[in-house]
Structures are given as structure tokens and as C-alpha cells.
Amino acid sequence: MSSPARGARAESFPHAAPAALANGRLRTNLRAATTSIRARRTGAVAEVGDWEQLREAGAAIKDSALWRLDEALVELEQGVVRAGGVVHWARDAAEANEVVTALVVREGVDEVVKVKSLATDEIRLNEALETVGVTPIETDLAELIVQLAGERPSHLLVPALHKNRTEIRDLFRERLDLPGLTDDPAELAEAARLHLRAAFLRARVAISGANFAVAETGTVCVVESEGNGRMCTTLPEVLITVMGIEKVIPEWRDLGVLLQLLPRSSTGERMNPYTSLWTGVRDGDGPRAFHLVLLDAGRTRVLADRVGRDALRCIRCSACVNVCPVYRQTGGHAYHTPYAGPIGAILAPQLEGERGAVGSLPFASSLCGACFDVCPVKIDIPSILIHERAKAVRRERAGMEGLSLRRLARVFSSRARYERAQRLVRRLQRPVVRDGWVRRFPPGPLAAWGRSRDLPAVPDETFREWWERRARP
Amino acid sequence: MIDRVGLFVTCLADTLFPEVGKATVTVLERLGLEVVFPAEQTCCGQMHLNSGYPDEARALARRFVEIFEPFDAVVSPSASCVALVREHYPRLLAGDDRGVPSRTWELSQLLVERLGVADVGSGFEGTVTYHPTCHSLRHLRVGDAPLQLLRGVSGLELVELPEAEECCGFGGTFAVKNADVSAAMLDEKLGNVLATGADSVCACDASCLMHMGGGLRRRGAAVRPLHLAEILAS
Numbered sequence: 166m167s168s169p170a171r172g173a174r175a176e177s178f179p180h181a182a183p184a185a186l187a188n189g190r191l192r193t194n195l196r197a198a199t200t201s202i203r204a205r206r207t208g209a210v211a212e213v214g215d216w217e218q219l220r221e222a223g224a225a226i227k228d229s230a231l232w233r234l235d236e237a238l239v240e241l242e243q244g245v246v247r248a249g250g251v252v253h254w255a256r257d258a259a260e261a262n263e264v265v266t267a268l269v270v271r272e273g274v275d276e277v278v279k280v281k282s283l284a285t286d287e288i289r290l291n292e293a294l295e296t297v298g299v300t301p302i303e304t305d306l307a308e309l310i311v312q313l314a315g316e317r318p319s320h321l322l323v324p325a326l327h328k329n330r331t332e333i334r335d336l337f338r339e340r341l342d343l344p345g346l347t348d349d350p351a352e353l354a355e356a357a358r359l360h361l362r363a364a365f366l367r368a369r370v371a372i373s374g375a376n377f378a379v380a381e382t383g384t385v386c387v388v389e390s391e392g393n394g395r396m397c398t399t400l401p402e403v404l405i406t407v408m409g410i411e412k413v414i415p416e417w418r419d420l421g422v423l424l425q426l427l428p429r430s431s432t433g434e435r436m437n438p439y440t441s442l443w444t445g446v447r448d449g450d451g452p453r454a455f456h457l458v459l460l461d462a463g464r465t466r467v468l469a470d471r472v473g474r475d476a477l478r479c480i481r482c483s484a485c486v487n488v489c490p491v492y493r494q495t496g497g498h499a500y501h502t503p504y505a506g507p508i509g510a511i512l513a514p515q516l517e518g519e520r521g522a523v524g525s526l527p528f529a530s531s532l533c534g535a536c537f538d539v540c541p542v543k544i545d546i547p548s549i550l551i552h553e554r555a556k557a558v559r560r561e562r563a564g565m566e567g568l569s570l571r572r573l574a575r576v577f578s579s580r581a582r583y584e585r586a587q588r589l590v591r592r593l594q595r596p597v598v599r600d601g602w603v604r605r606f607p608p609g610p611l612a613a614w615g616r617s618r619d620l621p622a623v624p625d626e627t628f629r630e631w632w633e634r635r636a637r638p
Numbered sequence: 639m640i641d642r643v644g645l646f647v648t649c650l651a652d653t654l655f656p657e658v659g660k661a662t663v664t665v666l667e668r669l670g671l672e673v674v675f676p677a678e679q680t681c682c683g684q685m686h687l688n689s690g691y692p693d694e695a696r697a698l699a700r701r702f703v704e705i706f707e708p709f710d711a712v713v714s715p716s717a718s719c720v721a722l723v724r725e726h727y728p729r730l731l732a733g734d735d736r737g738v739p740s741r742t743w744e745l746s747q748l749l750v751e752r753l754g755v756a757d758v759g760s761g762f763e764g765t766v767t768y769h770p771t772c773h774s775l776r777h778l779r780v781g782d783a784p785l786q787l788l789r790g791v792s793g794l795e796l797v798e799l800p801e802a803e804e805c806c807g808f809g810g811t812f813a814v815k816n817a818d819v820s821a822a823m824l825d826e827k828l829g830n831v832l833a834t835g836a837d838s839v840c841a842c843d844a845s846c847l848m849h850m851g852g853g854l855r856r857r858g859a860a861v862r863p864l865h866l867a868e869i870l871a872s
Contacts, residue, residue: 179815179816179817179818179819182816182818183818490805490823491819491823494823495819527690529816529819530809530812531772531820531823532688532809532810532812533776534772534773534776535772535803551687551690555691558689558690559690566689567691570689570694571694573685574691574697574698576680577649577680577681577698577701578697580678583649602855610814613813613814613815614852616817617820617821617853618813618821618849618853618856619852619855620848621655621851623654624656626656627652627653628647628651628653628660629675631656631660632659
């Protein structure tokens with residue numbers, strides 16, 4: 166029997182990464198996709214003369230809602246209710262799933278169509294729906310592929326990044342019962358289109374997430390590329406939106422800033438193809454009932470952390486993911502959370518209360534800073550990573566590592582101890598050194614280094630010894 | 639005008655790469671500066687802060703500030719250590735940093751930005767490719783200061799590194815905690831370095847050079863890792 170701690174260890178980033186690193190196709194796809202998305206983003210951002218001011222404005226808008234989140238959410242609720250919608254407050258994933266499944270069951274349907282949504286991935290809504298006998302149908306093409314394969318998305322924006330079209334053909338042949346299908350992209354898209362069209366026409370209930378919700382007007386906003394989201398938000402009779410409470414923004418005009426930042430940062434487009442905005446319900450136009458589920462699930466706890474709270478500004482563009490050199494090697498699965506990449510490494514441990522596998526995520530970064538540079542709402546991800554590392558060390562007491570690093574700090578705290586340590590290392594290393602290089606690595610961190618890199622030995626004269634010798638007449 | 643600088647050589651260069659420290663002294667003295675090496679110095683605390691030990695890092699930061707307070711300018715041949723001092727000391731020391739962070743300079747920044755020197759009168763025969771380390775590029779924003787200095791070196795042929803701005807995978811304890819991912823990042827970096835056909839790869843951080851150099855040696859590649867100071871001192 167494996168303890169929960171051991172399970173968490175098996176799923177931790179360093180333990181999960183080798184499988185991804187060994188997957189040649191995944192890495193080829195990742196390299197190609199991140200290279201092209203990065204180039205598109207760079208081009209789209211370069212077109213905007215006041216991009217830096219836009220980033221400032223984006224950060225300020227998100228902060229102004231977060232700093233009075235209690236008021237903003239009540240204002241949003243009033244707006245939605247005024248326009249004929251219903252608002253539900255969910256403390257955690259379980260409450261949100263209860264609300265949604267109860268609403269779906271009340272409609273007496275056995276399937277729902279879904280707009281791509283990270284919040285519903287986070288709370289594992291699809292599993293909750295299946296347990297009450299309701300089949301959720303993902304309508305974003307890539308999400309559909311991942312769902313049919315029984316997998317989890319590998320990327321915020323390109324969920325099926327890890328699959329190529331031969332695999333997709335085989336999947337569609339089997340799951341959509343199309344034995345004669347080829348791997349021609351147009352044919353694959355048509356197969357998905359026909360499958361989804363039937364689902365849209367049958368569907369009586371749709372479930373979405375939200376990119377933004379305007380407190381001032383009670384308006385919810387979803388941006389997407391394919392138009393399948395638009396089908397979900399307009400065709401069915403009942404629309405249920407699950408939204409993290411940090412998605413609220415104060416005013417309608419704020420969309421003018423955020424809808425510039427998001428598509429350019431995300432897909433590298435000037436404007437995304439579909440932006441759906443709706444306020445409550447309207448007779449004879451769209452759903453007859455609208456439910457908004459406001460999800461906390463750890464967000465108020467994040468808000469209480471003076472450093473970590475900036476992560477709540479995130480607008481889920483995935484620019485940080487695409488630019489991350491760590492993500493570029495492993496893809497998203499090794500993160501074991503829907504929020505992969507740099508933003509996931511700071512958000513998931515905070516949202517999930519730092520339990521389990523996500524506890525290793527703040528360490529899954531070389532702190533290269535590329536994420537901060539591209540973030541459209543200026544989240545200082547490297548600083549938050551360091552902050553989260555300190556929290557992890559305090560929590561776990563960090564065993565041997567803590568002991569060695571604290572001892573090392575003591576060595577560094579005195580010149581005499583430091584110089585003694587230099588001389589000691591030079592003496593101790595003798596048996597394992599040849600020609601100025603370490604040739605055998607003791608177990609532990611040095612062995613981890615030595616698996617793929619050589620290490621120079623401490624030379625016969627340190628800099629300070631040279632300096633002293635030089636100063637002597 | 640600055641005529642005297644305090645040298646923070648870094649624990650890494652002091653202990654493992656003394657040539658980097660010596661080269662830094664050579665370059666600065668060639669420009670007529672008096673170089674002072676306060677022997678009390680040890681480590682800036684970067685590894686502790688980045689690994690999640692802010693209290694230990696704070697004690698080392700306090701020490702650093704006390705040792706270097708007497709200097710109008712402090713110079714170091716490490717972009718990552720200077721980035722720590724500049725970016726994190728003010729918050730870590732809650733404002734009690736005695737102005738030291740703003741007087742602490744990475745070598746290329748001191749030369750080009752502070753002293754306005756792009757030609758330090760050095761000569762180097764060989765082809766060199768330059769890897770902008772993450773801390774020099776994105777944290778300190780040294781811009782093209784190192785490249786300006788390299789272009790001023792007579793006899794040196796500079797070749798552009800493809801995907802230059804990508805991290806080499808070092809990242810301090812990241813290199814051992816996530817050794818497999820770090821090695822994969824290093825693979826990509828070294829592939830690009832080798833593709834340039836350069837004899838040497840140059841950077842402003844001994845730590846990243848230790849990483850790239852360790853990978854190059856493991857592969858049996860003849861490319862030499864050289865700190866900017868070592869080229870400028872030649």
C-alpha cells in the first residue's frame with residue numbers, strides 16, 4: 166500500500182519529467198508549437214506602440230478588482246440578477262460541482278455541451294457530471310480530442326499539443342466510428358464538425374467558464390477561436406458558467422484594455438475570432454436561463470498572501486507557458502495540474518493549499534525570468550516562485566537539504582570559517598580529482614550534477630590566496 | 639568620477655574560478671582604477687534566497703552591505719549575484735540597504751554604462767559566441783553592453799548564437815533538483831553553441847559557464863567557456 170506522501174512524490178515534477186523527456190514526439194511537437202507561438206506573439210506585441218502602458222493598465226485593472234473583491238463580486242451578482250440570471254456562491258470544488266450537477270439533473274438531460282474552461286478542469290466537473298449519469302461533451306476541438314482519448318490537456322491553449330494527426334485519425338476512427346477516415350486535416354476537422362454539430366443541436370444545457378466578468382454591468386465574457394463556444398452560449402436553453410472569483414473586473418471599459426492584451430499575448434492575434442458577451446437572459450434570444458457559479462476554491466486564501474496574490478491577476482493567456490524553457494522540454498502533463506508552466510507553478514500550490522505533487526512545482530524553474538517579461542498583467546513570477554519556495558521549505562523542514570544549506574550559511578557568515586572550508590574541500594576532494602576535474606561523484610546533489618555534466622575541482626590557489634600573495638612585497 | 643572600486647569576486651569565482659577574479663582585476667587596473675578586495679566577503683546569499691531560505695539570505699545580505707558600504711562603487715563579475723543585490727536586497731533588508739544595491743555593478747555594466755568605456759584595449763585571437771545569461775539579460779538588463787565590449791576586442795570574431803536568449807538550464811539548485819530537465823535544456827543550448835562553430839562561448843556569469851563548460855567537457859567538445867573578463871583581460 167502506498168502512502169499519500171509517496172503518491173505525491175511519484176507525481177512530483179522531477180519524478181514525472183523523465184517520461185515526458187523520453188517522449189520524442191511530444192518534444193518535437195512542443196518545440197515546433199512553442200517556437201511558432203512565441204514568434205507570433207512577439208510580432209503581435211511589437212505592433213502596439215504603448216504595449217508597456219497597456220501592461221501597466223492591465224495589472225492596475227486586475228488589482229483594482231482584487232483589492233475590493235468583496236464589493237466587486239456583490240456588484241457583479243446584482244448585475245446578473247437584475248438581468249434575469251441566477252448567482253451561486255461556491256466555497257470549494259465540491260460545492261461548485263454540487264451546484265452544477267443539481268442544475269443539470271433538474272433539467273433532466275443526460276448530456277451537456279461544454280466551452281473550453283480551466284476552472285471546470287480545476288474542479289474536475291466532468292467527473293462529477295459522469296457520476297450522476299451526465300455525459301459532458303467538450304466542444305473545443307483540441308479539448309474534444311483530449312477527452313475522447315481519456316487524457317488531460319497538455320497545454321493551456323493547445324490542449325492536444327502532445328498528439329499528431331495520425332493519432333487523432335486513429336482516435337476518431339475508433340471513438341467516432343469512422344473506419345475510413347484519413348489523416349487529412351480538412352477531413353479530420355470535418356469529422357469533428359459533424360460530430361459537434363449534432364451535439365449542439367441536441368444540447369439543452371451548456372457549461373462554460375469565463376475570461377472576464379464585468380461587475381458594473383453583470384456581463385460575462387468568453388473569448389475563443391473556433392466559434393464552438395458561441396454555439397454553446399447561444400443555442401442551448403440553459404447556460405451555466407463556472408467562474409473563479411478573480412475573473413471579475415470593475416468596469417465595462419476595462420475590456421478595452423484586456424481584450425487587447427489577451428489575444429496578442431495568447432495566440433499572437435490582434436483580435437481573437439470570437440468574443441461572446443452576455444448579460445443575464447433575454448426573451449427569444451439565447452438561453453432562457455443563466456446560472457453563474459462563483460468559485461472560491463482557495464482564491465481568498467491566495468488573496469491574503471501579500472506576495473503570492475499577484476498570481477490572481479492572471480488572464481490565462483499562456484504567454485508564460487509558451488516562453489518557459491522548462492515547459493518547452495516537458496509539456497504540461499508533468500505538472501499534474503490544469504495550470505501548467507510558470508503560472509501553474511505559482512498558482513496551483515497556492516490554490517491547492519500546497520498539498521501533494523504540486524508542492525514540487527515552485528522548484529520546477531531555473532528562474533530565468535522569461536515569464537515575467539511576457540506577462541500581460543506584469544506578474545513577477547520569479548519572485549513569487551522564490552516566495553513559494555520559502556513557504557515549502559518552512560512547511561516541509563527540508564531534511565538533509567535544510568541541514569546542509571543552514572550549515573553553509575553559517576560557513577558564509579565568517580571569513581575564518583569560509584577560508585577553512587575552502588581549504589578543507591581542497592583536501593577532501595583529492596581522492597576524486599584528476600587533472601583539475603572531479604571524476605567520481607558522491608551520491609546526492611553532486612551525483613545529480615555529474616549524470617550529465619563534468620565539474621571542475623577547487624584549484625590549488627583560490628582568488629583570495631592569489632590576492633594575498635600578490636599584495637605581499 | 640570613480641577611481642576606486644570594491645571588488646565582490648563571488649564565492650564561486652573565489653573558490654572555483656579564480657581566473658575570472660584575476661581577469662576582472664586586470665581589466666579594472668588597466669583602466670586606471672584602484673581595486674580593493676575586502677577579504678571579509680564571502681557569499682551574497684543568492685543560493686539561499688533562491689532555494690527558499692530567506693532568513694539565511696538576509697543575514698548574508700546584511701553582511702554584504704556592511705562590508706561594501708564604504709565604497710562608492712562595487713563591481714562583480716557575476717550578473718546573477720548583482721541582480722540579487724539590486725533586485726532583492728532592498729526588500730530583503732526592508733530598506734536598510736544603505737544605498738549599496740544602487741552602487742553595485744556587474745562588470746560590463748560598470749564599464750559601458752557607468753564609465754562609458756566600450757574598448758578596454760584588449761586583443762584576442764579566435765571566434766567567440768556570446769550567451770546572454772538570464773540574469774544579465776532579463777533581471778539586470780545589461781542590454782548589449784557585453785557585446786559592445788566584445789566588438790571592441792581586436793582580433794576577435796563574434797558569431798551570433800542561435801536562440802541566444804534561452805536559458806542554459808543551470809538555475810542554481812534547479813540543476814540538481816530537476817537534473818533531467820536541466821540537462822535537456824543544456825542539450826539544446828550546447829547544440830546551438832556547437833552549431834556556431836565558435837572556439838569559445840562567452841558569458842557574464844561563472845555559474846552558467848560552469849554549467850555549459852561541464853556539459854561541453856562531458857561531450858568532449860573543444861569549445862572553451864570564457865568569462866567576459868577573461869577575454870577583456872587578454
